[in-house]
Structure formats: C-alpha cells, structure tokens
Amino acid sequence: MSAGRVFHELNPDRIRARILRLPRWPRRGLLFGLGALGALAQAPFFFFPVLAIGLTALVWSLDGARRDARPARAGFERAFTFALGYFAAGVFWIAFAFFSRGVAFAPFGPVAALAVAVLLALYWGLAGAVQARIGGRGAIRVVVFAVLVFAAEWLRGHLLAEFPWNLPAYVWAGGGAVSQSAALFGAWGLSLVTLLAFTAPATLAGPRAVPGRLAPVLAALLVFASLTAWGAQRLAGAGTETMPGVRVRLVQVTMSQREKWAEGNEALVRARYLEAMAAPGLDQVSHVIWPEGALPLYLLEDGETLDHIGRRLADGPVLVTGTPRREEGEDGRDRYYNSVAALRFPGGRPQLTHLYDKVRLVPFGEYIPLAPVFRAIGIETLSDMVDGYSRGPGPDVFNFSAGPPAAILVCYEIVYPRFAASGRARPAWIINVSNDAWFGPTAGPAQHLNIARYRAIESGLPVVRAASGGYSGAISPFGLSDQIIGPRAEGAHDITVPAPLPPTVYSRHGNGIWAGFLFVVVLVVAVCKRDAFRLIWKGNRGH
Structure with missing residues (x-):
C-alpha cells in the first residue's frame, strides 16, 4: 500500500465518518472493545496511547448521538458501553477474590466483577448523556467531554461506589517524570489534565473542520513536555537520605x-x-x-x-x-x-x-453493599471469620x-x-x-x-x-x-x-489548585455554551 493510500485511510475525518456510520451492534462492539483495550493504559502495562485512541473514538461516536432522536439516551448508551469494557477489564481481579475463596464462591466472581463494572460505568453513561445534549460542535465539545468524564470519575470516587481505583492519572507510572506533578495538584489534578490531553486528538475531525484544529493537540503535547521536564528536574534532586x-x-x-x-x-x-x-x-x-x-x-x-x-x-x-x-x-x-x-x-x-x-471497608470483602439483594442470590462476604x-x-x-x-x-x-x-x-x-x-x-x-x-x-x-x-x-x-x-x-x-x-504543594493546599483550574475551564465552557444552556433551561421550563 502506498504512503498516500495509508494517509488517506488514516485521515481523521474518514475514520470519524466510518464510526458514525456503524450500525448499533457493531458500534457497541467497537466501543466495548476500545474500552477494554484502554485498560492496558493502567499498571502493569502503562500503554497509554490505547486510552487516548479509545477516548477520541468515543468523542466521535458521541457526535453521532447528538443527531439521534433521543440524544441523551444515545449518549448514555455509547459512553456506558465504552466504560463497561474499560472497567470490566481493569478491575476483573475482583472476580479472582471469589475464586480464591473456594468452589462455592467461584461462580459469583464474574457476576460481582461485572456488577462493579456496571456501577462504575453508570457514571460515564451520565457524562455521555449530558455530552450528547450540550457538547456542541468544534473544539469546545472536546473540552466539555473531558470535564464531564472528570466529573464522572470524581463522583465514582466519592458517591455510592467510593472506588477511585485506576484514575486517569495512573496511566503514568508512579515514580516517573510525569507522575511528579502529583506533588503539585495530586492524582485528581493530573487526571483532569490527562483527560483534556487524551481527548484533544478528537479535534482533528468533526463538524467544524477549521485550520486551527491541530492547536489543541499541539497544546497537549506542550503541556506534557513541560510536565516531563519539570518532573525530570525534580527527580534529579532526589536524594538517598534515610x-x-x-x-x-x-x-x-x-x-x-x-x-x-x-x-x-x-x-x-x-x-x-x-x-x-x-x-x-x-x-x-x-x-x-x-x-x-x-x-x-x-x-x-x-x-x-x-x-x-x-x-x-x-x-x-x-x-x-x-x-x-x-x-x-x-x-x-x-x-x-x-x-x-x-x-x-x-x-x-x-x-x-x-x-x-x-x-474504608472493601465491598464484598469486608461488607456487603445492598446486602439483602446480594444475599438473596447467594453472595456473602468473602471474609472467613465474620459476616x-x-x-x-x-x-x-x-x-x-x-x-x-x-x-x-x-x-x-x-x-x-x-x-x-x-x-x-x-x-x-x-x-x-x-x-x-x-x-x-x-x-x-x-x-x-x-x-x-x-x-x-x-x-x-x-x-x-x-x-x-x-x-x-x-x-x-x-x-x-x-x-x-x-x-x-x-x-x-x-x-x-x-x-x-517538606510538605508538598498538594499536601498544603489539597485540591485547591486543580479546582481553581477546573473552575476557569468550566467558566470558559459556560461562556461559549451559554446559548445551549439557555435553550435547555427554556425547554425544562416548558415542560
């Protein structure tokens, strides 16, 4: 295949168009598969490009949800399907805890692992529903998506599941140069920056193809080049004192x-x-x-x-x-x-x-969430000594x-x-x-x-x-x-x-730094999307 043909096949607009034309079940299979592959970005593999590719494809798929007769439902389904693959592959070790417990518990392992994946994916599904309603067009839709997924990650770490495992920040190996930025704004702040960067390639294709659509990708590369340089400098000063x-x-x-x-x-x-x-x-x-x-x-x-x-x-x-x-x-x-x-x-x-x-107790291992429901189907705590x-x-x-x-x-x-x-x-x-x-x-x-x-x-x-x-x-x-x-x-x-x-910036100020950055991002989005918010408000009042 000639170089020109390869370039033609890999053209972002062409790839996006193919994703948008997929029938329902092939689209679901693609999103689930991309989500599962995205788990390779986490330890022990740290192959983070697969997550960037998956998130980019998800943004493009959500572009199609906007044109659906029921955009919120379509957006929920697409984001949920991707996240289901991501979490099912990323936390399947939950099933092994049941396998270790013995033959009587083994059949419930996949059920529990899938149940946890479904619960975590619900947060992303909500983010997808909102994205399909207000995401808009052009580069701003990518920023909206990143902020919404970050909000979903924050919620799944603080509400109901309270399970902040495999945050987006953790695709960077702890102890490496990029991970050093956690000393400034923590894993939550690095997760926000990572999501913004990994979704930036989605601007290379879309309903508003403008000459400057490469700018977000270049900005993302510049940000992580800066974080890498700062982290390398910090590591250069790492001592060996005990x-x-x-x-x-x-x-x-x-x-x-x-x-x-x-x-x-x-x-x-x-x-x-x-x-x-x-x-x-x-x-x-x-x-x-x-x-x-x-x-x-x-x-x-x-x-x-x-x-x-x-x-x-x-x-x-x-x-x-x-x-x-x-x-x-x-x-x-x-x-x-x-x-x-x-x-x-x-x-x-x-x-x-x-x-x-x-x-902080472990669900199933130390207590049973929604105990009457799970005990009704035979799932008990994995603890050998107490209920x-x-x-x-x-x-x-x-x-x-x-x-x-x-x-x-x-x-x-x-x-x-x-x-x-x-x-x-x-x-x-x-x-x-x-x-x-x-x-x-x-x-x-x-x-x-x-x-x-x-x-x-x-x-x-x-x-x-x-x-x-x-x-x-x-x-x-x-x-x-x-x-x-x-x-x-x-x-x-x-x-x-x-x-x-000595105390780090993050240990002194906590989430204040990244929260301030997020506030600025949300403010910019609100200004750019004020017409969309106005329409939603009027629509809700009309009902």
Whole structure:
C-alpha cells in the first residue's frame, strides 16, 4: 500500500465518518472493545496511547448521538458501553477474590466483577448523556467531554461506589517524570489534565473542520513536555537520605488464601510467620511489620500466640501487624474490626501501645453493599471469620517510642488521596499493610503498588508496604524504590526507610489548585455554551 493510500485511510475525518456510520451492534462492539483495550493504559502495562485512541473514538461516536432522536439516551448508551469494557477489564481481579475463596464462591466472581463494572460505568453513561445534549460542535465539545468524564470519575470516587481505583492519572507510572506533578495538584489534578490531553486528538475531525484544529493537540503535547521536564528536574534532586534510627523488617509468607484460612491451620500459619520473623539480624531492626490479617485468629485475645511472639521480641523491636478483632457493642452484640495493632514486649510480656480500626471497608470483602439483594442470590462476604466488619472512627497516627510517628493505612485505604493525617498531625512516614493475595496472579497487585507510589508523591512521605501476596517494600517520597519485594519472596526482608520531604504543594493546599483550574475551564465552557444552556433551561421550563 502506498504512503498516500495509508494517509488517506488514516485521515481523521474518514475514520470519524466510518464510526458514525456503524450500525448499533457493531458500534457497541467497537466501543466495548476500545474500552477494554484502554485498560492496558493502567499498571502493569502503562500503554497509554490505547486510552487516548479509545477516548477520541468515543468523542466521535458521541457526535453521532447528538443527531439521534433521543440524544441523551444515545449518549448514555455509547459512553456506558465504552466504560463497561474499560472497567470490566481493569478491575476483573475482583472476580479472582471469589475464586480464591473456594468452589462455592467461584461462580459469583464474574457476576460481582461485572456488577462493579456496571456501577462504575453508570457514571460515564451520565457524562455521555449530558455530552450528547450540550457538547456542541468544534473544539469546545472536546473540552466539555473531558470535564464531564472528570466529573464522572470524581463522583465514582466519592458517591455510592467510593472506588477511585485506576484514575486517569495512573496511566503514568508512579515514580516517573510525569507522575511528579502529583506533588503539585495530586492524582485528581493530573487526571483532569490527562483527560483534556487524551481527548484533544478528537479535534482533528468533526463538524467544524477549521485550520486551527491541530492547536489543541499541539497544546497537549506542550503541556506534557513541560510536565516531563519539570518532573525530570525534580527527580534529579532526589536524594538517598534515610530516616535515622529506623530499620524495618517486613515479614512475608507465601500461602494461598484457601490454605491460610483452612480450619485447623492457625498453628501452621503462626509457625511460618514466627520462623520468618526470627531470621538472623532481628536485633538490628526497630520495627517488625506483618501484613493485613497476617494470622487467621484474634491475635489480641490469643495468649498462646502472644507468648510465642514475646519470646522472640522480648525487649526488642515494636511489632506492627494487621489483625481482626472484636469487642462487645452497646447493644450487647459483638462488633468486628479489621485492625492494626502496635505491640511491644518488655520482658516478653505483650503491651498494646496503639490500635487502629480500618475506616474504608472493601465491598464484598469486608461488607456487603445492598446486602439483602446480594444475599438473596447467594453472595456473602468473602471474609472467613465474620459476616462483616464495622468502620473505625477515623485516620490515626502511631507515635512510636522508637522512631518518628507513622500514619496507618489498611489495604485499599491507600487509594484515597489525602486520607492519611496531615497538617499539624503530619506523620513522618506511612505504613500500608495489605492482603493482596486476594488479587491472585492478576494486574491487581501492580495497580495497588502504582497507586501507593502516588500517595508518596502527593504527601512527600515515604510509604512502607507489607502486602501479603503483593508488592512490599519502601517507596520514597518521589515514588521511587529499589527495595520492592515481589509477591513470591517469602521470608524476612530488612529495609531502610527514605527520609520524608517538606510538605508538598498538594499536601498544603489539597485540591485547591486543580479546582481553581477546573473552575476557569468550566467558566470558559459556560461562556461559549451559554446559548445551549439557555435553550435547555427554556425547554425544562416548558415542560
């Protein structure tokens, strides 16, 4: 094929016209497929061009929805279909959590994964419906689309689902040059900029083909070239200082969930952790960290297990470990918590110094959303010990007698920007304990690690992870790490902890910077689209 023929076939106007001519089912298949391929932009692949291509095609498809007899419905369907593919592929690891639970739960895995994908896709569907009504023509429609999808992402991270996993920002590998901008405006701000840039190519074709339609693409390239240059300069100043007096031993045991939670295996699991923890060099560490729910028992009630630990940690390092716990509520019923405890053992006797109860609970894993509905079809909580956990009172900081204070985040609490304490209570580091074994051999553990890198960059604080079945280790405030431990690396791993940075712009001002930018963008859109808003207002009043 000649170069001229290739150029003709790849002409944006020609591609857009083909998308607009597609019948309903081929169009749905294309949008679903492009959405699923878009998941390759997230960890561990970071092949972000596929998401830019998919979003561009979605904008062009929504151009056709404007001409439909029922534009809002058509816009909803197209955006929903794309997002369904994107989220079904991006968070399919949810299904593996059911597979790990056993044969009885396995059939519900795909159902739960699809249900979550449908819920998340609804937000994008609403964005598509609004886009089809007010998106308009020309370059402004692309800006409107980016803002609407950003709003959908914000809502799915804060309302109902409260699941800000795989935000658009995370297509940039944490610790890379572009990701450093999270220190300025956080993952939310980078998500907005990313959406604006990835939809810019849609201006290359459309109902108003003007000579300057290449300008948005060039502007997007300029913005990311600037972010890359600034990030590279920031990384060039990344030091290798470590926190004095802090040396951490991470204890990792490789064991399937089925084996760990099998009846009667408590002693076996305990022995494995004790053996790994007692490796040579224990007297050289200040903290020992076990992952979330390390032992399949109520540690704080188990005198035998505490005695075993006390013999090894007598007058030694502090133990920070995840553990389920229970207490009697005011109604006389037991309440259960997914907790983190800090224990010292003076003279070998256990002394509880700090206790944190998890606040952000995992749907299906720790509680059942819409419990009557799901239990009616046989879906129960994946927890092996209780039917559901209660929420803790709020974020907390552990003030250790040895070493600086640390914020505690359990499992996917780390996916929430600015969840850890800040301001006057700002800790010196973040401890994130997790049980990533539920993810299995999927992209889930890699996605979780990448998200943790962003929390380090945003806060300017190092993150120490102890993730059973996932990626453990220390992450610097720049999102970097040469101390990452893989999911299959069993044993004791002694690491140093990078020194914290001064508070970042984002940790001081939060979402104010990107919110101000978004306000300006929305104001410009409102001015440009005032006639459309006026017509909608009149139409609503007419009804």
